[in-house]
Amino acid sequence: MKLTLGFSPCPNDTFIFDALIHQKIDTEGLTFEVCFDDVETLNQKAMNGVLDITKLSFHAFAYAADKYALLDAGSALGFGVGPLLISKKYTPESLIVELEKGNVDLRVGIPGKYTTANFLMGIAYPQLQNKQEMVFSEIESALLNGQIDLGLIIHENRFTYQDKGLTKIVDLGDYWEKLTGCAIPLGGIVINRSLDITVQQKVNRLIRKSVEYAFANPKSSIDFIRKHAQAMDEAVMYKHIELYVNQYSIDLGVDGRKAIDTLFNLALEKNLIPAVQKDLYV
The missing domain is CATH 3.40.190.10 (Periplasmic binding protein-like II)
Known part of the structure; x- marks a missing residue:
């Protein structure tokens, strides 16, 4: 089964997805057609339901939650990582x-x-x-x-x-x-709700394995990261990864979900996003 997958060429995303798309882990029969775009292009594609799986901003997720559910793996949250x-x-x-x-x-x-x-x-x-x-x-x-x-x-x-x-x-x-008092939720990985729930759960499991592989083998993805990093200095590439890839990228957990729920609740209070009718998570 082939699924379309969108993420940015930034080091944190290429670090996370290298093992998955290059089959350094067992992908359990799934293959992925990758689409590289900047975050706002990915946001627009998500709102139009273009891809099976995609990175997006949590702000944009409010406008795409009818089409997509959030995976527990692959997100960018953290402290000291804000814009x-x-x-x-x-x-x-x-x-x-x-x-x-x-x-x-x-x-x-x-x-x-x-x-x-x-x-x-x-x-x-x-x-x-x-x-x-x-x-x-x-x-x-x-x-x-x-x-x-x-x-x-x-x-x-x-x-x-x-x-x-x-x-x-x-x-x-x-x-x-x-x-x-929460970590800042920047971006998440969402999957199309039209896919069977067993596929959704499998993708979540595979992305988690891909992140774990990247942490265990941090130099394995260096060529892939460098290829898409726009001539970025290697030290900057790894600073970038350290900042945005952490335990929340493996699994949101209770604290990660609390941060996302806080973001959505605050945005709703200030009328910055529409009300979300569906459960956010897979």
């Missing part, structure tokens, strides 16, 4: 001054409307509404050439922005942790 709001022009103090003066037209580059990063910024800075969607890897350049005033960065850019003379305004992951 950052950065700037070339402003410091944290000068931004407060601008907002107090009523200057809410500041141009903000975001990595996608349905990213969890954008949701968190909406909680922390609801007045910032002049948003420009762009590919996450282009946000730093847009700040440097004056296209935007503020940038919301995710993934490996959190390791590179300082080298380019950019300033952190706020770590939105830290903001979330202080607000809720």
Whole structure:
């Protein structure tokens, strides 16, 4: 049985899925047709039900939960892993001054409307509404050439922005942790509800095995990771993996599910997402 599988070319995803798609583990008769896309493209595909299995932002999951259920394996949650709001022009103090003066037209580059990063910024800075969607890897350049005033960065850019003379305004992951006491839910792996439940459970089991294999053999996937990492320095690649792949990627557990439920409940309270009618989990 062949299933379509979508994930990003970022090191955390290629690290997680290498053993699965290259059959370094027993895939129990399943094969996978892989689709690489940036997170917002994956979000859009999920909302349209395009793939059998896909990575998506938890924010976007609210709009795709009628079609997909969340697997316990493969998610990106953690502490100290949140998106950052950065700037070339402003410091944290000068931004407060601008907002107090009523200057809410500041141009903000975001990595996608349905990213969890954008949701968190909406909680922390609801007045910032002049948003420009762009590919996450282009946000730093847009700040440097004056296209935007503020940038919301995710993934490996959190390791590179300082080298380019950019300033952190706020770590939105830290903001979330202080607000809720929970790990921050960034992205999850969901599977189409139309697939038989035994297939759903098998895929969950295989992704868990793939993550466990990756942890046990961390150098096994290096060629695959490097191939898709856009000439990223190897040390940065492994920092990226350490940040986003952890025990929650093996199994959400009670704490992981609590963090996701807290995110959805808070978003519903603030009318940021529609009510979800189905159980989130496989």
